[in-house]
Amino acid sequence: MAEKRRSTGITHSTHWPNYVGGILTETGFILSLTALALLMAVIAKAIWR
Amino acid sequence: MILRPRKEDHLVIGRYTGKVIIGVGLLMVIPLITSIVFQEWDTVVDFVISISACFIFGFGTQLVCRTERDLNWSHGLVVASGSWIVATILGALPHWLSGHEGTYLDAMFDLMSGYTTTGLYLLQDLDHISYGLNMWRHLLTYAGGQGIVVIALTFLFKGTAGAYKVYVGEGKDERLLPNVVQTARAIWLVSLTWLVVGTIALFATGLALGQEPVRAFLHGLWVFMGAWSTGGFAPQSYNTFWFHSLTYETICIVIMIAGSLNFALHWAVWTGKRKEIVKNVETISFAITLSLTTMIATFWLAKSGVYPDAMSLFRKVFYQLASGHTTTGFSTIYSRAFVTQWGPIGLIATTIAMAIGASAASTAGGIKGIRMGVMFKALMQDVRTAISPESAVVRSKYHHIRDVALDDGIVRTAMTITIAYIGLYALNAVVGTLYGYDFVQAAFEGVSAASNTGLSCGVTSPTMPALMKLLYIAAMWMGRLEFMSVFALIGYAVAIVRGRK
Amino acid sequence: MTRARRIVVWAVLLGIAVVLSGCERQGTPQANPNKASSAVLVESPKEYDGTTVTFTGEAIGEAMVRDDKAWIHLNDDAYYLKNVEEGAHLGGYNSGMAVWIDASLAKRIQFFGDYKHEGDVVKISGTFNAACAEHGGDMDIHATSLEIVKPGRDAQDPVRSWKLLWALALALVAAVLYVLNRNWGKWGPDVQQGS
Numbered sequence: 001m002a003e004k005r006r007s008t009g010i011t012h013s014t015h016w017p018n019y020v021g022g023i024l025t026e027t028g029f030i031l032s033l034t035a036l037a038l039l040m041a042v043i044a045k046a047i048w049r
Numbered sequence: 050m051i052l053r054p055r056k057e058d059h060l061v062i063g064r065y066t067g068k069v070i071i072g073v074g075l076l077m078v079i080p081l082i083t084s085i086v087f088q089e090w091d092t093v094v095d096f097v098i099s100i101s102a103c104f105i106f107g108f109g110t111q112l113v114c115r116t117e118r119d120l121n122w123s124h125g126l127v128v129a130s131g132s133w134i135v136a137t138i139l140g141a142l143p144h145w146l147s148g149h150e151g152t153y154l155d156a157m158f159d160l161m162s163g164y165t166t167t168g169l170y171l172l173q174d175l176d177h178i179s180y181g182l183n184m185w186r187h188l189l190t191y192a193g194g195q196g197i198v199v200i201a202l203t204f205l206f207k208g209t210a211g212a213y214k215v216y217v218g219e220g221k222d223e224r225l226l227p228n229v230v231q232t233a234r235a236i237w238l239v240s241l242t243w244l245v246v247g248t249i250a251l252f253a254t255g256l257a258l259g260q261e262p263v264r265a266f267l268h269g270l271w272v273f274m275g276a277w278s279t280g281g282f283a284p285q286s287y288n289t290f291w292f293h294s295l296t297y298e299t300i301c302i303v304i305m306i307a308g309s310l311n312f313a314l315h316w317a318v319w320t321g322k323r324k325e326i327v328k329n330v331e332t333i334s335f336a337i338t339l340s341l342t343t344m345i346a347t348f349w350l351a352k353s354g355v356y357p358d359a360m361s362l363f364r365k366v367f368y369q370l371a372s373g374h375t376t377t378g379f380s381t382i383y384s385r386a387f388v389t390q391w392g393p394i395g396l397i398a399t400t401i402a403m404a405i406g407a408s409a410a411s412t413a414g415g416i417k418g419i420r421m422g423v424m425f426k427a428l429m430q431d432v433r434t435a436i437s438p439e440s441a442v443v444r445s446k447y448h449h450i451r452d453v454a455l456d457d458g459i460v461r462t463a464m465t466i467t468i469a470y471i472g473l474y475a476l477n478a479v480v481g482t483l484y485g486y487d488f489v490q491a492a493f494e495g496v497s498a499a500s501n502t503g504l505s506c507g508v509t510s511p512t513m514p515a516l517m518k519l520l521y522i523a524a525m526w527m528g529r530l531e532f533m534s535v536f537a538l539i540g541y542a543v544a545i546v547r548g549r550k
Numbered sequence: 551m552t553r554a555r556r557i558v559v560w561a562v563l564l565g566i567a568v569v570l571s572g573c574e575r576q577g578t579p580q581a582n583p584n585k586a587s588s589a590v591l592v593e594s595p596k597e598y599d600g601t602t603v604t605f606t607g608e609a610i611g612e613a614m615v616r617d618d619k620a621w622i623h624l625n626d627d628a629y630y631l632k633n634v635e636e637g638a639h640l641g642g643y644n645s646g647m648a649v650w651i652d653a654s655l656a657k658r659i660q661f662f663g664d665y666k667h668e669g670d671v672v673k674i675s676g677t678f679n680a681a682c683a684e685h686g687g688d689m690d691i692h693a694t695s696l697e698i699v700k701p702g703r704d705a706q707d708p709v710r711s712w713k714l715l716w717a718l719a720l721a722l723v724a725a726v727l728y729v730l731n732r733n734w735g736k737w738g739p740d741v742q743q744g745s
Contacts, residue, residue, distance in 0.1 A: 010238055022319030029326050030306045037343050041363035044351035091707045094717045101720035108727035148634050173640045176610045177633040179665040259614035286644035293621050293685055361687030383592045511642060
């Protein structure tokens with residue numbers, strides 16, 4: 001698309017490993033919140049059977 | 050003293066609004082093509098009519114409003130909020146022409162809900178609508194999430210100084226890069242990269258879950274758009290309950306939360322500042338409030354014994370709460386189940402999550418994490434001042450990309466907007482209650498609309514009073530634009546009638 | 551002057567109100583085929599939890615086959631016999647139930663409801679779960695039998711000629727405006743450069 005054609009450099013291939021790392025970091029953060037919620041559910045179910 | 054706007058002001062505003070509407074018309078080409086591909090001829094005609102209407106408005110204003118002047122700040126605000134209204138009126142044409150909307154007001158409700166990434170809808174018989182119309186529903190929520198103006202900015206404005214003023218008017222004042230067009234490009238880069246990754250993940254999962262390739266792809270794309278824009282539209286009336294899959298739900302959660310992060314944060318993390326994600330005031334605030342509200346709902350539902358085991362408790366509670374807190378509005382339970390299974394505490398916990406919302410400069414709505422963080426820090430600063438010796442000067446700062454000193458101006462702005470949100474929430478809740486809905490349900494639904502979430506406990510329906518539909522439309526609009534642009538537009542209208550010459 | 555202006559403003563507002571409310575479509579919805587409809591099941595899940603129910607509805611979307619079982623969705627709403635394109639009256643949102651059933655039974659369904667199809671109307675019976683332990687707390691019915699009550703068909707949505715005329719006329723006007731604009735010499739990617 002337009003922004004890729006006249007790239008100001010942000011789409012240059014050298015950046016992509018960094019971007020992928022960014023996505024993985026974000027996913028990791030979100031999954032750790034998810035794991036915390038699962039832990040809460042396990043504890044809650046242990047209290048109120 | 051208010052000055053009555055002159056002809057020049059009208060011309061500038063008309064010209065830029067027209068450009069945004071041309072952008073909306075161009076956006077409709079995608080659903081038009083979708084309909085042609087699937088040979089849905091009636092829908093094709095609907096889109097030809099709608100695109101033509103947008104172009105007539107757009108080119109008409111270009112023809113009438115000939116001016117070389119650039120926008121000033123108040124123009125920017127008026128264009129931002131005004132073009133959202135015009136875009137809603139004209140964008141509602143395909144919905145209305147499809148025959149699935151009870152009134153034109155209903156169609157406009159769906160459009161405003163889409164642009165503002167809310168996700169409430171009044172469209173009836175969703176399960177029988179065309180692929181073209183479904184594409185339009187999801188595309189407008191994806192586009193609205195990025196900002197209609199950002200889109201016009203990228204393709205039509207070509208970097209005028211005024212463009213930045215409209216951009217701010219749309220409620221996104223982060224500059225990731227020195228120049229506003231570069232910023233728009235960076236936003237697109239993040240959004241489109243996630244679009245590709247997220248759609249592929251959902252598409253592959255859909256295939257594994259037993260969907261036909263074409264349906265799996267379209268569902269993947271649309272669910273991605275609904276999740277990333279924190280919109281909450283889904284292609285079936287069952288919403289994401291349709292898929293019955295832990296994997297699909299987990300991917301949705303990742304996309305919803307990723308979509309609710311500040312674009313400046315994305316950019317920092319993507320350009321190597323990985324630690325930012327655990328240091329940023331917004332992610333910290335979000336993690337705390339999400340965990341607290343999840344805990345309340347989890348413990349309450351465990352106690353009331355609605356769900357048989359820990360896994361189903363986790364799946365149901367965290368999905369709805371993450372969806373509510375990111376202001377997405379996806380659900381894996383029936384709307385009425387919030388009332389008949391979750392009960393008042395479950396409703397209230399979700400309402401609080403929706404009211405707070407996620408990050409600023411993202412597609413999310415609500416009060417937002419940065420304001421929660423700033424207000425909390427201000428409170429702590431006051432407490433520390435109170436218990437320190439009189440001569441001591443207590444300073445405080447918060448971390449958003451870099452350390453920012455907490456001064457009274459920042460706190461004041463955060464408080465003002467927060468109060469405006471709470472006022473809007475309260476108004477919606479009170480009006481709903483006056484119309485005879487249960488208070489807790491009216492509050493849930495009212496907060497859902499004003500925070501651009503879209504979860505419903507059954508108050509929103511095609512048969513609800515027209516005044517409430519109008520109120521919700523206004524609430525979604527004000528909530529998304531964070532009030533200032535809307536106030537500017539109202540001021541502009543007042544000035545036309547009553548301003549001094 | 552101000553009086554005239556006020557009249558214009560009121561006229562516009564009144565016009566908008568008339569247009570918005572005047573476009574209402576309504577009618578009587580189709581009668582629900584179920585004793586315990588999906589709305590009733592969602593409204594009082596506890597009462598029906600674990601009981602055997604029979605449920606009739608239009609098969610929607612697709613059957614998602616998972617090994618030897620499958621998910622199907624049955625709608626018992628205002629559109630289960632006829633959809634909006636074919637002239638059904640608007641009667642609220644879709645409403646239905648998710649059903650977990652043997653894949654072999656699910657494969658008997660020929661038509662699934664979407665824009666181009668009115669799905670088979672199917673009658674199943676099985677156990678209703680308010681929050682199914684096997685399926686992560688989903689509200690569902692685990693069905694043991696399936697019967698096709700009314701076969702589905704291709705749905706029609708012909709282009710109405712008045713719509714086609716509007717489309718042509720508006721497209722023409724838009725094209726004329728576009729050309730006018732172009733020849734005025736000022737339209738195009740913006741003139742100014744700055745910021």
